[in-house]
Amino acid sequence: MAETVDGKKEEADYKRLHSFPLIRVSVAYMISSSSLSLSLPPFISPSRTHYFFQNAARMIKESMDKKFGSSWHVVIGEGFGFEVTHEIKNLLYMFFGGSLAVCVWKCS
Amino acid sequence: MPVPQKHAAVKTTQEFNTRAQSKAPVAKGVKVIGRKKDDDDRIDTGEEEWMQGKTLVKPPDQLDLTEAELKEELTRILTANNPHAPQNIVRYNFKESCYKPISSVDQMAVHFVLEGNLVHKDSHEARRQVAKQGVTEDMIVEDVVAEEEKPDTPVTGQLEGGEDMAEGEDGGGEERPDSVDIRAGKKEQKLTNQFNFSERASQTLNNPPRERSCQTRPPPRAHFSSTANQWEIYDFYVEELQRQEKNKEKQKAQPSKKEEDKIKKKMITVETQSDDITKITKVSKIIEHMVNQNTFDDVAQDFRYFEDASDEFREQEGTLLPLWKFQYDRAKRLSVTSLCWNKKHKDFFAVGLGSYDFTKQGHGMLLFNSLKNPTYPEFIFTTLSSVMCVDIHENLSYLVAVGFYDGCVAVYNLKEHSDQPAYMSTAKTGKHTDPVWQVKWQKDDLDSNHNFFSVSSDGRVVSWTLVKNELVFTDIINLSLDSTACGTAFDFHKQIDYLFLVGTLDGKIHKCSKSYSSQFLETYDAHNMAVDAVRWNHHHPDVFISCSTDWKVKIWDHTITTPMFTFDLNAAVGDVVWGPYSSTVFAAVTNDGKIHVFDLSINKFEALCQQAVVAKKTKLSHIEFNPVHPILIVGDDRGYVTSLKLSPNLRKKPKEKKGQELPKGPEVEIDKMEKLLSLLRESGSNQA
Numbered sequence: 192m193a194e195t196v197d198g199k200k201e202e203a204d205y206k207r208l209h210s211f212p213l214i215r216v217s218v219a220y221m222i223s224s225s226s227l228s229l230s231l232p233p234f235i236s237p238s239r240t241h242y243f244f245q246n247a248a249r250m251i252k253e254s255m256d257k258k259f260g261s262s263w264h265v266v267i268g269e270g271f272g273f274e275v276t277h278e279i280k281n282l283l284y285m286f287f288g289g290s291l292a293v294c295v296w297k298c299s
Numbered sequence: 300m301p302v303p304q305k306h307a308a309v310k311t312t313q314e315f316n317t318r319a320q321s322k323a324p325v326a327k328g329v330k331v332i333g334r335k336k337d338d339d340d341r342i343d344t345g346e347e348e349w350m351q352g353k354t355l356v357k358p359p360d361q362l363d364l365t366e367a368e369l370k371e372e373l374t375r376i377l378t379a380n381n382p383h384a385p386q387n388i389v390r391y392n393f394k395e396s397c398y399k400p401i402s403s404v405d406q407m408a409v410h411f412v413l414e415g416n417l418v419h420k421d422s423h424e425a426r427r428q429v430a431k432q433g434v435t436e437d438m439i440v441e442d443v444v445a446e447e448e449k450p451d452t453p454v455t456g457q458l459e460g461g462e463d464m465a466e467g468e469d470g471g472g473e474e475r476p477d478s479v480d481i482r483a484g485k486k487e488q489k490l491t492n493q494f495n496f497s498e499r500a501s502q503t504l505n506n507p508p509r510e511r512s513c514q515t516r517p518p519p520r521a522h523f524s525s526t527a528n529q530w531e532i533y534d535f536y537v538e539e540l541q542r543q544e545k546n547k548e549k550q551k552a553q554p555s556k557k558e559e560d561k562i563k564k565k566m567i568t569v570e571t572q573s574d575d576i577t578k579i580t581k582v583s584k585i586i587e588h589m590v591n592q593n594t595f596d597d598v599a600q601d602f603r604y605f606e607d608a609s610d611e612f613r614e615q616e617g618t619l620l621p622l623w624k625f626q627y628d629r630a631k632r633l634s635v636t637s638l639c640w641n642k643k644h645k646d647f648f649a650v651g652l653g654s655y656d657f658t659k660q661g662h663g664m665l666l667f668n669s670l671k672n673p674t675y676p677e678f679i680f681t682t683l684s685s686v687m688c689v690d691i692h693e694n695l696s697y698l699v700a701v702g703f704y705d706g707c708v709a710v711y712n713l714k715e716h717s718d719q720p721a722y723m724s725t726a727k728t729g730k731h732t733d734p735v736w737q738v739k740w741q742k743d744d745l746d747s748n749h750n751f752f753s754v755s756s757d758g759r760v761v762s763w764t765l766v767k768n769e770l771v772f773t774d775i776i777n778l779s780l781d782s783t784a785c786g787t788a789f790d791f792h793k794q795i796d797y798l799f800l801v802g803t804l805d806g807k808i809h810k811c812s813k814s815y816s817s818q819f820l821e822t823y824d825a826h827n828m829a830v831d832a833v834r835w836n837h838h839h840p841d842v843f844i845s846c847s848t849d850w851k852v853k854i855w856d857h858t859i860t861t862p863m864f865t866f867d868l869n870a871a872v873g874d875v876v877w878g879p880y881s882s883t884v885f886a887a888v889t890n891d892g893k894i895h896v897f898d899l900s901i902n903k904f905e906a907l908c909q910q911a912v913v914a915k916k917t918k919l920s921h922i923e924f925n926p927v928h929p930i931l932i933v934g935d936d937r938g939y940v941t942s943l944k945l946s947p948n949l950r951k952k953p954k955e956k957k958g959q960e961l962p963k964g965p966e967v968e969i970d971k972m973e974k975l976l977s978l979l980r981e982s983g984s985n986q987a
Contacts, residue, residue, distance in 0.1 A: 272527070273526075273527070274523070274524035275522065276520050276523075278518045278520055286535060292527030292532060296523070299518075
């Protein structure tokens with residue numbers, strides 16, 4: 192049980208970091224590290240309204256669009272299944288805070 | 300009309316004033332005023348209308364009339380008569396010589412005159428203007444026409460202007476058809492000018508439009524699916540924790556994750572760098588070959604296909620066609636001391652550079668050139684002392700044996716990318732004390748070690764074996780049986796392994812065997828001066844050739860102590876070599892820059908080709924036939940290597956009788972030689 196507590200308390204614990212480097216190698220690390228840094232802030236300050244996930248997703252999507260390209264999609268939730276088509280090496284699927292799942296991918 | 304008197308008017312006004320003050324109605328007073336005067340009636344009525352609202356002002360000279368007089372009706376008659384016109388104009392009549400009144404007086408009074416500048420279009424003035432201006436609009440024409448009236452009107456006078464206008468209009472009507480004619484005439488004029496004017500037009504070339512379109516490939520996509528449930532998240536967290544614990548155990552000894560990441564990053568960047576370079580070297584080499592081929596395209600074509608057609612007309616002579624010239628900047632002051640073709644890669648050859656001059660000993664060079672790249676050597680090695688001889692191993696073409704002026708021998712391994720030789724002999728390991736004139740690889744010995752032989756002026760023929768990392772030497776023979784003997788050239792028999800020839804500084808050739816170290820099998824008194832080269836024939840087992848600085852080239856049968864053929868080439872002969880394709884062809888180079896090619900089957904006494912291939916004063920030092928292609932390379936004392944193509948005459952195979960197939964193989968060559976030799980032997984035996 193301690194583990195679960197730890198798991199929940201651990202922030203920014205990622206699962207499969209599918210943020211493979213892009214074809215431009217220099218952007219790879221930028222993508223992975225900065226996309227993570229982009230996605231964390233909306234969670235750090237949660238107002239926990241029922242709009243929470245929506246706002247966080249919006250923030251992530253808009254900042255990703257500005258930085259990396261045209262069409263990013265963001266899904267945040269606690270229980271969902273998905274099947275997406277994404278551009279190669281532009282997918283981020285991570286867990287957060289022990290109960291939240293974030294899936295970010297690019298597909299124009 | 301009598302003019303009213305003022306006296307009465309003054310009185311009447313005084314009276315009126317008193318009356319007006321007493322009586323009330325103003326209108327009566329006004330009417331009284333109006334009746335009295337005749338001429339002032341209208342003026343008074345005019346005054347009546349705007350004086351009604353105001354206080355009555357009585358003019359001082361108003362007539363006072365009685366009421367009866369005021370009611371009197373007066374008739375007025377309006378006529379067209381000009382009241383200002385005089386009624387009794389009198390003129391002097393000269394006929395009757397008295398003054399007489401004019402019967403009728405003009406009654407017209409002009410109230411307003413405005414002078415215009417319209418001219419009727421058919422009037423003279425208008426036509427004149429139209430003719431000046433050419434084709435103009437109708438309005439302008441009309442204006443022009445109207446203007447014509449202008450000079451007419453001031454002449455007649457203002458009073459008569461109206462009549463003239465009427466007249467002008469009539470005149471204009473008459474003139475109109477004239478003006479129409481004028482216009483038509485102008486049109487005709489324009490038509491006639493067609494002959495003077497010609498239209499010129501040009502059209503620039505418009506580039507034909509081309510449609511260009513391009514479609515890029517969309518970025519590749521992939522599918523990904525998963526489920527995000529609470530239990531999945533929990534499971535994964537647990538796994539992650541376990542993984543982290545394991546990593547922590549490992550990490551105690553290893554650097555932290557962050558450093559690993561950094562290392563990974565560095566690795567990746569380094570790899571990309573090195574990848575770039577290594578990829579480029581291969582590609583750049585290919586491109587260099589391509590560029591060279593393009594640059595020297597004509598030479599390459601000649602190398603492949605050119606056959607000197609003039610050889611048909613030259614009975615027995617042939618020519619050498621210069622092909623590529625190989626040079627290297629830093630080798631310019633060195634002379635070519637040896638050449639060696641690579642047996643495996645037939646376009647590859649080694650050039651040893653150094654100096655023959657005892658006093659001018661400096662560094663040496665070893666270059667490897669390829670026919671594919673005539674501009675720059677493939678491999679370059681700089682050596683401390685002059686390279687005197689080079690030999691490339693027959694099978695392992697990356698092993699190169701080199702002999703130096705300082706007596707050392709070395710073996711270079713071309714596979715290793717290093718500047719230093721793989722093996723080097725030192726004073727301890729038995730290097731020669733004098734320059735090494737020739738090295739030759741042998742077949743691997745029993746222990747399958749590579750080994751080679753070297754001959755030097757110190758009189759020793761030494762065999763070197765590459766044992767692991769060392770060069771082990773074995774003295775094979777010591778030529779100092781004769782104290783003054785110094786070996787300058789040697790050659791091993793092609794078939795008989797143990798048999799070899801050594802040429803010495805004093806002109807003798809010794810036939811030796813590897814197994815006998817102290818004795819020669821035979822000695823030939825070959826030349827008067829040092830023997831520069833000794834070579835066995837490629838095909839015939841008994842024949843060898845030697846050349847010397849005493850200008851002579853001699854061909855021997857090793858069973859006979861006297862030479863079979865002797866050729867005097869008029870200059871010191873630097874090198875002589877048999878042609879690999881025929882047993883009767885050999886070529887020699889001399890100090891005067893000439894190449895002599897002989898074919899004994901065609902001409903026993905003269906060279907088929909004597910050609911100077913380098914500038915004067917350049918000595919040719921070495922020559923080698925290419926084993927496959929019909930080219931030979933010659934090195935000179937300026938560091939250049941020139942390649943030449945043999946013309947067909949020089950490569951002839953003997954004509955066989957018709958109907959018989961051309962027998963191939965070494966037997967033919969042997970037979971060829973044998974024929975020649977047998978003739979000589981007979982003659983020799985006859986002489987003897």
